Amino acid sequence: MTKRFSFGQLVLLVVTLALAVIWLAPLAWAVATSLKPEAETTKIPLEWFGSEITFDAYALVLGTGGIVKWAINSTVTALVVTFMTVLFSAMAAYGFARTQFRGQRALLGLVLAGIMVPPQVLIAPLFAEMVSFGLVDTWWAIILPQVAAPLIVYILFKFFQDVPAELEQAAFVDGAGRWRVFFQIVLPLSRPVLGAVSIFTFINTWNNFLWPFLVSTDPNTMTLPVGLANVVQGTFGLRYAQIMASVVLAGLPLLVVFVLFQRQIIRGVAHTGLAGQ
């Protein structure tokens, strides 16, 4: 493959550019609509730009809606889920990969089998369980089921198996205990893979809808996707500029994070997605 700009490259560029324009159009349309005066949002034939650019819709959404509160709820729950998932999964993966105990093989088999269980088919029993625990409408109801992620244990298990044993043994000889070795040698060594699964977990949790939707009925505990779903059901009436302002505000945080940390996010998603490789 040459780096020279050839006719082939030009064709590639035109095709890719056309596809990119199509793929960005819905987002651009959301932004365009959110910046129009409300009266001009449903004009036929459609126009991309209104008579003026106004941020009224954003001011109204930020001033009256629960969107800021929902965004905070989403951020907090996603961070807690990510932290607990990565910590617990890393500990478990280390226990399975680098130590020995009775029943280890059976327990590992149980964890691996869980990869096949889709949480979506467990909504009825899980909800019944939350009712009996009295956890409905709390953050713990949203958080705890998402921490039970056997796929993450499997990915880290495979990684820890390949960490050279000499590194640990040198530390043991120096008198370090298991926990110190784990926290001060193994975890720092695993930073790239931990970053990858953290990013993957955070995105999934931030965007998760069905489960948080079932266990939060109180607008104060709702996450962003659940709060917006209530908007779908008519809180804003037919104020399209405001609805699109909500769409932009809710979609923006992760897109900005993506632009800033593109390399890490791509590696995180691809690594975790291709876990079998």
Place this chain on the structure above:
Amino acid sequence: MTTTVAAPVTAAPVTKAKVRRGWTQHGLLFVAPFLIVYAVFLIWPTLLGLQMSFSSVNIAGGNDRFVGFDNYAEAFSDPRMWRSLWNTLVFTVLSTIPLVFLGLVFALLVHNLRFMQWLWRLSFFGPFLLPSAVVSLLWLQMIYPPDFGLLNGTLGTDILWLGDPSVAMWSVVLTTVWWTVGFNFLLYLAALQSIPQHLYEAAAIDGATAWDKLRSITLPLLRRTTALIVVLQLVASLKVFDQIYLMTGGGPEDSTRPIIEYAYDVGFTGYRIGYASAVSYILFVLIVIVSLAQLRLFRKREEVTS
């Protein structure tokens, strides 16, 4: 997998016996926090769901009687269950084909363009980062409306994208492809980057054209990735709920209602949580079959790489 578990142990130092005793206690402590959460929030609900699918329990926990296979018998003679199962399978087939194909096409294009990579990646992967509610609101409110929506307005058509029972499923698929193709695109992109460059250089010396290289190097080497992506996509599509529930609510005339939404309907708005469990477990069996194919795929891959 099982052969490599023992590897670190055999390499243990002189104080083997002593260290190993220590390992025994610690090992359990390391796995305990995860196992407790896992047992309470995954294993137990799985068993509870199975038990509930054989009972007439309602959402308040009342009327909890063992009814044997009654729920399953009812499900298999319930036209709405069959309709939602059929919708789920139709959605899975209709969405998997373009999601895998376009993911590959986008990745090939972007991989071969050596500039503005960040822009292409943002364009094709960006939508994947949006919550389902954001995607659904955008398409429902500003893209699909027949009168002022972006699609009819741009194409000059007059289609009832979400209102016509013969069109709605295609619209749901279109939104899903736009939203999630970025994931497969990234997986393909990562796979493309791992193909050794010297293969192409050798082919170039032999006078191979770009088309030759694509056909006889790139595509054959992507076969395993494709198998993996297809299985991941099948499982993801079988679990569809969010965008359909939010955009069409399962309508018009039940033409888009997927099976998870049907389980949700009978369990959470009809309060028959036992019957909902039975409906869920029908899907569960389907997904386990596909996942077992995935596990076999992983195992084959390990044999090849190790």
